[in-house]
Amino acid sequence: MRWIRFSDGGAPGYGLLEGTRIEAVSGDPFNGWQRTGRTHALEQVKIEVPVIPPTFYAAGLNYVAHIREMGAGHGLNIPTQPDMGYRASNALIAQGEDIIVPADATEAVQYEGELVVVIGKQAKHLTEDNALSCVLGYTIGNDMSERNWQKSDRTFWRSKNTDTFKPMGPWIDTDVDLDAMQTEVRVNGKLTSHFKTNDMLFGIARYLSTMTRYLTLYPGDIVWMGTDGVSPNLVHGDLVEVSITGLGTLRNRIVKEGVA
Amino acid sequence: MRWIRFSDGGAPGYGLLEGTRIEAVSGDPFNGWQRTGRTHALEQVKIEVPVIPPTFYAAGLNYVAHIREMGAGHGLNIPTQPDMGYRASNALIAQGEDIIVPADATEAVQYEGELVVVIGKQAKHLTEDNALSCVLGYTIGNDMSERNWQKSDRTFWRSKNTDTFKPMGPWIDTDVDLDAMQTEVRVNGKLTSHFKTNDMLFGIARYLSTMTRYLTLYPGDIVWMGTDGVSPNLVHGDLVEVSITGLGTLRNRIVKEGVA
Numbered sequence: 001m002r003w004i005r006f007s008d009g010g011a012p013g014y015g016l017l018e019g020t021r022i023e024a025v026s027g028d029p030f031n032g033w034q035r036t037g038r039t040h041a042l043e044q045v046k047i048e049v050p051v052i053p054p055t056f057y058a059a060g061l062n063y064v065a066h067i068r069e070m071g072a073g074h075g076l077n078i079p080t081q082p083d084m085g086y087r088a089s090n091a092l093i094a095q096g097e098d099i100i101v102p103a104d105a106t107e108a109v110q111y112e113g114e115l116v117v118v119i120g121k122q123a124k125h126l127t128e129d130n131a132l133s134c135v136l137g138y139t140i141g142n143d144m145s146e147r148n149w150q151k152s153d154r155t156f157w158r159s160k161n162t163d164t165f166k167p168m169g170p171w172i173d174t175d176v177d178l179d180a181m182q183t184e185v186r187v188n189g190k191l192t193s194h195f196k197t198n199d200m201l202f203g204i205a206r207y208l209s210t211m212t213r214y215l216t217l218y219p220g221d222i223v224w225m226g227t228d229g230v231s232p233n234l235v236h237g238d239l240v241e242v243s244i245t246g247l248g249t250l251r252n253r254i255v256k257e258g259v260a
Numbered sequence: 261m262r263w264i265r266f267s268d269g270g271a272p273g274y275g276l277l278e279g280t281r282i283e284a285v286s287g288d289p290f291n292g293w294q295r296t297g298r299t300h301a302l303e304q305v306k307i308e309v310p311v312i313p314p315t316f317y318a319a320g321l322n323y324v325a326h327i328r329e330m331g332a333g334h335g336l337n338i339p340t341q342p343d344m345g346y347r348a349s350n351a352l353i354a355q356g357e358d359i360i361v362p363a364d365a366t367e368a369v370q371y372e373g374e375l376v377v378v379i380g381k382q383a384k385h386l387t388e389d390n391a392l393s394c395v396l397g398y399t400i401g402n403d404m405s406e407r408n409w410q411k412s413d414r415t416f417w418r419s420k421n422t423d424t425f426k427p428m429g430p431w432i433d434t435d436v437d438l439d440a441m442q443t444e445v446r447v448n449g450k451l452t453s454h455f456k457t458n459d460m461l462f463g464i465a466r467y468l469s470t471m472t473r474y475l476t477l478y479p480g481d482i483v484w485m486g487t488d489g490v491s492p493n494l495v496h497g498d499l500v501e502v503s504i505t506g507l508g509t510l511r512n513r514i515v516k517e518g519v520a
Contacts, residue, residue: 052314054312054349054350055348055350060414060415061414079414081413083413083414083415083417083418084415084417085415085417086346086347086348086415086417087346088315088317088346088475089314089315090475090476090477091475102473102474124423153341153343154320154321154339154343155320155343155344155345155346157343157344157345157346157471157474157475158343158474158475161474161475162474162475163384163474163475163476213362214362214417214418214421214422214423215348215350215351215417215418215421215422215423216350216423217350218350
């Protein structure tokens with residue numbers, strides 16, 4: 001099942017996407033829904049951010065090659081436990097919307113292609129065996145980062161949460177084969193990163209079971225699972241496409257503020 | 261004007277508190293409201309968390325004595341710019357609800373009494389002069405922290421965002437005199453911390469103007485402004501009361517999980 005959040009002139013709502021047709025539902029996948037019989041052509045609606053999360057979680061260092069690269073010279077070690085970070089909803093944008101890079105950002109603006117877990121049910125005290133039972137489905141995130149701010153600031157507030165720095169979408173797939181997934185990132189059509197999506201330091205079940213020892217997950221919460229490898233510096237006009245097997249492709253263009 | 265979020269058997273709603281009487285409103289202070297004429301006695305309703313924020317911001321090191329204490333031996337310096345952190349809504353509890361300390365927490369469980377800024381209007385590119393124009397009002401927060409997890413973990417996910425670790429309330433005051441405010445914290449009635457609330461390293465206007473260079477604030481967002489001084493370790497049964505001049509007193513009891 002493929003959930004899409006979209007708008008067609010009015011307020012955003014949810015629908016089921018089959019091929020290129022959307023059937024609108026009343027309600028939403030988190031609190032109950034019913035088919036309406038109303039259909040829309042995918043190419044005629046605006047795709048919206050698939051969910052505005054109550055809490056926006058992000059696993060930081062969760063793939064070995066990324067840790068080696070980011071940690072070079074900065075004393076980062078391979079984590080021994082799955083500590084969870086946070087991102088902020090102000091930064092979310094949908095499929096096709098522009099990533100606006102502030103005029104005072106440095107040249108070190110980079111992508112991070114990530115698998116996103118969308119929580120469907122309230123959950124606490126999950127075990128690794130039953131952890132995935134709270135998951136509604138999966139989508140794609142691009143954890144855009146300004147690397148010099150990331151190094152100079154005490155937190156990630158501006159390096160990772162500047163408005164438009166968190167593209168997410170295009171939709172949520174409920175039936176996936178995690179072990180068959182490959183993440184690929186292309187810049188202007190050229191493949192620049194690829195890795196096995198589920199080749200994580202700590203897997204999804206381990207993260208969710210560890211987190212829910214202490215905290216309650218709620219319907220609509222999202223957990224971004226981290227990235228592998230490195231990104232080139234992105235410049236004005238670049239088209240960034242993050243693809244994950246079975247989930248489609250998340251496409252956004254880089255626009256540098258103040259460039260004519 | 262004093263906004264209270266409360267429930268009386270049904271779903272939470274907003275009201276205006278005058279003395280010990282609440283007049284319920286339809287709508288809410290962020291999106292528009294109207295008086296209903298229905299009134300309730302304060303002591304007969306359940307006080308709810310005053311707002312569930314879209315984004316939960318927290319200034320970390322914003323008072324000099326707290327930085328000196330927390331930084332001793334850990335290389336923390338006085339910040340040169342106002343970097344913003346994040347907390348998570350799962351951890352919010354209301355006036356009178358218990359702070360549940362997990363069974364595996366160490367003895368270093370401490371309070372942080374904080375002024376909370378509640379955003380009322382969408383805002384970007386604020387100046388220091390007009391920054392407070394986006395503020396609806398103010399309330400009190402207690403940034404409960406497990407200090408050993410805070411030191412050992414890579415992030416604050418469990419040290420500060422364990423369920424129930426973020427008491428907030430009791431209500432929102434729109435008319436305050438920031439410079440007249442004193443923050444006082446009492447444990448079992450004994451004064452254990454007190455400081456001038458507005459004696460911040462970076463003030464509210466400076467924070468909001470800096471943040472909105474890069475990010476949009478939305479109605480209902482909250483910004484916790486940090487704390488000064490130090491807390492004793494809290495134990496099962498302790499009553500923690502955070503008072504700020506004009507805002508009332510936020511009261512919550514410590515309950516250690518697994519203690520009979």
